[in-house]
Amino acid sequence: MxxxxxxxxxxxxxxxxxxxxxxxTIEITRGSDRATPIAVVPFSADGESLPEDVAQIISDNLERSGYFAPLPRDAMYDRPSSGDEVRYGQWRALDVRYLVVGHVSRASDGYSIRYELMDVSGQRRMLGENVSAGGNELRAGAHYVSDQIFEAVTGIRGAFSTRxxxxxxxxxxxxxxxxxxxxxxxxxxxxxxxxxxxxxxxxxxxxxxxxxxxxxxxxxxxxxxxxxxxxxxxxxxxxxxxxxxxxxxxxxxxxxxxxxxxxxxxxxxxxxxxxxxxxxxxxxxxxxxxxxxxxxxxxxxxxxxxxxxxxxxxxxxxxxxxxxxxxxxxxxxxxxxxxxxxxxxxxxxxxxxxxxxxxxxxxxxxxxxxxxxxxxxxxxxxxxxxxxxxxxxxxxxxxxxxxxxxxxxxxxxxxxxxxxxxxxxxxxx
Amino acid sequence: MHFKSYARTLAIAVSLAVVAGCTSTGGSRDGTMDDGRANGGVGTGTAGAGQVSGTGTNGVSADRAGQQADGRIPEVRTIYFDFDRDTIRSEFESVLVAHARYLRSNGNARVVLQGHTDERGTREYNMALGERRANSVKRFLEVQGVSPSQLEVVSYGEERLAVRGNSEDAHAQNRRVMFAY
CATH class of the missing domain: 2.120.10.30 (TolB, C-terminal domain)
Structure with missing residues (x-):
């Protein structure tokens, strides 16, 4: 410092x-009535306690944009952490159109974030990536993932990694x-x-x-x-x-x-x-x-x-x-x-x-x-x-x-x- | 010693000139103003600068009181403006006249005229409105014979509110020009 x-x-x-x-801090005052339903499942972390809740940061970012309406966590019956584990029928029943799953693990110099974006109706993976983040860059990593998801779905470049x-x-x-x-x-x-x-x-x-x-x-x-x-x-x-x-x-x-x-x-x-x-x-x-x-x-x-x-x-x-x-x-x-x-x-x-x-x-x-x-x-x-x-x-x-x-x-x-x-x-x- | 008495003579002469000046200006700006009001207008007296009262009722008292008055910065150093206006309200002309007298008598004195607005509207636009108000005071003082070199205008726009809040009263107290010597 x-x-x-x-x-x-x-x-x-x-x-x-x-x-x-x-x-x-952030208080959402009005959500868009045209927001796309999405679920950002809490990222698994091998039982480790992490300084940041990456999935929550991504979910908050997407919600704030007005383009997405994230599914509340207590409505998620299933918590897959990779695309292979996704049972699409469950998410379709919840009217979710997109699903984000992922995993965070500690790496030698910080963290490794693996995430996947799934198209629920098409039952396919749209994005998948491993992102490395420095020791104090977990939030920055979550913003980067938010940018990728935002652009993949809306076609508009994400602005979550800005200041x-x-x-x-x-x-x-x-x-x-x-x-x-x-x-x-x-x-x-x-x-x-x-x-x-x-x-x-x-x-x-x-x-x-x-x-x-x-x-x-x-x-x-x-x-x-x-x-x-x-x-x-x-x-x-x-x-x-x-x-x-x-x-x-x-x-x-x-x-x-x-x-x-x-x-x-x-x-x-x-x-x-x-x-x-x-x-x-x-x-x-x-x-x-x-x-x-x-x-x-x-x-x-x-x-x-x-x-x-x-x-x-x-x-x-x-x-x-x-x-x-x-x-x-x-x-x-x-x-x-x-x-x-x-x-x-x-x-x-x-x-x-x-x-x-x-x-x-x-x-x-x-x-x-x-x-x-x-x-x-x-x-x-x-x-x-x-x-x-x-x-x-x-x-x-x-x-x-x-x-x-x-x-x-x-x-x-x-x-x-x-x-x-x-x-x-x-x-x- | 020698210099001091010369300075005093000069100060007396200047203060007499000031009294004459403000009377005529007062008359020209507002036809309803009689001489008494223009002088007492140095109603700075009422506005708080007690030491100025009586200035100019006649030459003799102007001599003594003038010296006192002209040696001190008038105590009222803030005047207020109407919404969206930069015109000097008649009730504040006497305050400006007192400052003009002080500045003419104290050629080395310099004052910053700080212009302020209320918080309605955009910040940089208000910066410009605050400058208009301070310039309006500057022009008034120059007409009163104050040297432009003694005057500087700095607008603070809405950045230094005197009173916070959105009441009309708060807005009125924020629309002001302050004399910072």
Whole structure:
């Protein structure tokens, strides 16, 4: 366990520190009515007691996605641990369409996970694999298996082996404590990467998943920093007069779009990360902020109040053309595009407060996805199936997630303080 | 010694100029304001800066009270805004006038105008709204003759709520600009 402490401009940096864990738990709030029935049978383990219940992790992952409805364990009469032992009739009688069986054994340098995915109606094996996991990688192994099963059944790449970044905050006014964390997508294995008495916000993953850009007020002014998640090494890359905010990596990882107000009012700029050269993208007396890149890197979407209230626009790079994208309601902000670029997720104000909404860019139709009154900061999973966002439970900020079709949702409550500003990492493997 | 008395003379001259300045500004901004209110407007008195009361009722008292007042940072250092607005509410003009006087009299003083919003809406958009509020205060002070070099705007958006909770009252207490000297 490595603990590095670096004092840099008065900020305490804690790296890879188990001292600063604040894992999030998961509560499923809504299951999808279209979920596929599956049974993940507890994996046998030669009578050994293992630190993690691999089958339970897989089952929870699949359920959370909204694509699967796992059979409860107490409904399983039979507990096969290999495909050869499966009596299909039993599972058909339980309306199970897919079955996952497996075995975990200790290996010299960790664990060996053997799993098989069975198609119950076709009475055949769809997948079978031996996976080795290091001594503290049993959860990672379970996430990997979840990814394989998810893709084999849905045809969509699984995103269970990804991570999330988020910010925690406690206190009010002059007496506050902020921290930036990264954790597994299921809220486990949290690590504090920065802590400060001054605000931290807008974390953004680089496309290679190795760096985070974020805004920190640690100098009592807002500035944008880029930090290597693995080493903690970091650099201040924008500290102009006024706002330095909303960093967003280009898909090639070479540029950062950001909001700067150094020239009078908040406008969108693009910085070349290596040369630090700036290109001004918008020049408008209104507020222009919250840039996000289209997946093809050819355009940026951003929030602007040029029409009165905040709406989302698209700027096509090189053309200087700005096109308004949102027209439903008088408050649409902080847009994020799906990985295929065809769907816009955003914060939408309705008669019932602020929710996460989805707009199909082809039809223009807007659908509200979340249900509380204070939802914000949507961030899309790299496979486009889920959106994580900030919501409230009681008076506490917590993270919530909803499937892109709105059918399934869950929350990730924290033991203490506000959790906010989630950012879903890209694929990491 | 020599320098001190020169400084005092300068301070008196400046404070007189300030009184004249704020009276005329008060009048031009709000026709219903009479001189008495504009001066007493340094109702900073009522707002807590007791040492300022009486400033400018006549030249002599401005001389003495002004020195006192101009030597101290006005005690009221937070003003509040209406929902979705960056306009200075008339009840807070006197607070800004007192800060303008202090800043003009203390050319080395610098203040950070910290703009804040309530927690409704997205964080980075609120960062921009908080900056608008702080800029609105900055412009007011500049019109009052404060040097731009003494003023800096930092928006905190909704990141440093004064009060937590979703009540209208909490929101109203969060929509503010604070003077940080």
């Amino acid at each position: 490595k603990v590095i402490m670096t004092t840099w401009l008065g900020v305490l940096l804690l790296l890879a520190s188990s001292l600063a864990q604040a894992d999030l 999330i970044a988020y910010v925690t905050a406690q206190g009010t006014d002059q007496d506050m404590q902020f921290a930036l964390y990264v954790a597994d997508a299921d809220g486990h294995n949290s690590q504090q990467v920065l802590s400060s008495r001054e605000p931290i916000l807008s974390p953004a993953w680089s496309p290679d998943g190795r760096k985070l850009a974020y805004v920190s007020f640690e100098t009592e002014r807002p500035a944008i920093y880029v930090q290597e998640v693995g080493t903690g090494q970091r650099a201040q890359i924008a500290s102009f007069d006024g706002i330095n905010g909303a960093p967003a990596w280009s898909p090639d990882g070479r540029r950062l779009a950001m909001t700067l107000s150094k020239d009078g009012q908040p406008d969108i700029y693009v910085m070349d990360v290596s040369s630090r050269n700036l290109e001004r993208i918008t020049n408008n007396s209104s507020i222009d902020t919250e840039p996000a890149w289209a997946p093809d890197g050819r355009s940026l979407i951003f929030t602007s109040d040029r029409s009165g209230g905040p709406q989302i626009y698209r700027h096509t790079l090189g053309s200087g053309q700005n096109e308004r994208l949102t027209f439903t309601g008088n408050y649409n902000a902080r847009g994020r595009l799906s990985p295929d670029g065809e769907t816009l997720f955003m914060v939408h104000r309705s008669n019932n407060g602020f929710q996460v909404a989805r707009q199909d860019l082809g039809s223009g139709r807007l659908v509200v996805l979340s249900e509380s009154r204070w939802d914000e900061s949507p961030s899309v999973a790299p496979n486009g199936t889920m959106v994580i966002f900030a919501t409230q439970q009681g008076n506490n900020g917590v993270l919530g997630a909803v499937s892109a079709d709105g059918r399934a949702s869950y929350r990730l409550p924290s033991a203490s303080g506000d959790v906010r500003e989630p950012a879903w990492s890209p694929f990491l493997n």
